[in-house]
Amino acid sequence: MLPFKLVYHPRYDLNLGAHVFPSQKFRMIYETLLREKIAAPEDFLEPPPASDDDVLRVHTSEYIEKLKGGTLSPSELMRLEIPWSPEMVQACWLAAGGSILAGRSALRDGFAANIGGGFHHAHPGHGEGFCAIHDVAIAIRRLQRDGAIATAMVVDTDVHQGNGTAAIFRNDSSVFTLSIHQEDNYPMPKPPSDIDINLPDGIEDDEYLAILEAHLLKALEFITPDVMFYVGGADPYCEDQLGGLNLTKAGLRRRDTMVMDHAHRRGIPVAITLAGGYARRVEDTVQIHVGTILAARDLAQRTAARSTQ
Numbered sequence: 006m007l008p009f010k011l012v013y014h015p016r017y018d019l020n021l022g023a024h025v026f027p028s029q030k031f032r033m034i035y036e037t038l039l040r041e042k043i044a045a046p047e048d049f050l051e052p053p054p055a056s057d058d059d060v061l062r063v064h065t066s067e068y069i070e071k072l073k074g075g076t077l078s079p080s081e082l083m084r085l086e087i088p089w090s091p092e093m094v095q096a097c098w099l100a101a102g103g104s105i106l107a108g109r110s111a112l113r114d115g116f117a118a119n120i121g122g123g124f125h126h127a128h129p130g131h132g133e134g135f136c137a138i139h140d141v142a143i144a145i146r147r148l149q150r151d152g153a154i155a156t157a158m159v160v161d162t163d164v165h166q167g168n169g170t171a172a173i174f175r176n177d178s179s180v181f182t183l184s185i186h187q188e189d190n191y192p193m194p195k196p197p198s199d200i201d202i203n204l205p206d207g208i209e210d211d212e213y214l215a216i217l218e219a220h221l222l223k224a225l226e227f228i229t230p231d232v233m234f235y236v237g238g239a240d241p242y243c244e245d246q247l248g249g250l251n252l253t254k255a256g257l258r259r260r261d262t263m264v265m266d267h268a269h270r271r272g273i274p275v276a277i278t279l280a281g282g283y284a285r286r287v288e289d290t291v292q293i294h295v296g297t298i299l300a301a302r303d304l305a306q307r308t309a310a311r312s313t314q
């Protein structure tokens with residue numbers, strides 16, 4: 006049904022119980038895509054977990070040992086802001102495997118989406134802000150090791166700056182990082198991305214889109230990467246509990262279309278991952294993430310229609 010693959014595993018749920026991070030959203034997005042006949046069961050790929058070798062290309066062995074063994078200190082757990090459980094660890098390894106698979110699928114089909122991941126706050130030696138390991142960095146490092154890509158760009162539209170991404174790729178000219186986020190929000194401080202767009206509180210659709218497009222064009226003048234990882238946050242939404250921007254659902258959909266269109270028309274494959282989304286109604290968060298998939302579908306179908314004319 007879809008011209009590209011979606012990557013999902015039923016164990017993506019981080020098993021958080023009552024928590025501001027609605028990790029049941031992964032399942033809800035999966036179910037919505039099927040129920041609304043946007044995708045068919047055969048459009049989905051189930052990822053294997055990332056291998057520890059994959060994870061260790063990004064993270065320190067000391068941290069990974071503690072994370073897997075459940076021996077993080079109370080202060081490390083406080084910084085992570087989610088409770089430890091074997092299910093949480095398994096979900097993170099699956100999300101990283103999912104982003105690797107989405108990257109590979111995007112290289113083949115032009116687009117792919119991991120219905121999970123986008124854990125952009127994870128650092129080499131610690132987790133924070135609901136992010137234990139950095140699935141997108143793990144995927145980029147694996148694709149580079151396989152010789153499938155040399156360069157990558159990470160475009161991060163979550164309302165919170167992609168500090169883990171910035172820290173991991175800070176001295177790496179093969180990976181270009183762009184983050185657009187609310188300046189007066191977590192994380193503090195913000196390690197520098199290649200491009201950081203610090204937005205004032207309350208910015209609305211048109212202004213946001215104009216600023217993002219101008220910076221994205223600058224980035225794409227600088228580098229034409231072998232793949233773009235698009236971290237499509239749902240939390241710039243006006244009703245978000247952890248965000249202070251004022252975007253509408255329609256504006257977020259225009260954002261997704263604009264970013265992916267600029268990549269697609271340059272022949273850059275786009276691998277989508279989700280990221281934050283803390284709308285008062287979880288259904289809104291689900292709808293915004295589904296909108297990102299629809300934006301990719303419409304772009305892919307438009308190209309297909311053109312090539313058969």
Ligand SMILES: [Zn+2]
Nearest residue numbers: 163164165281
């Ligand atoms: Zn966020």
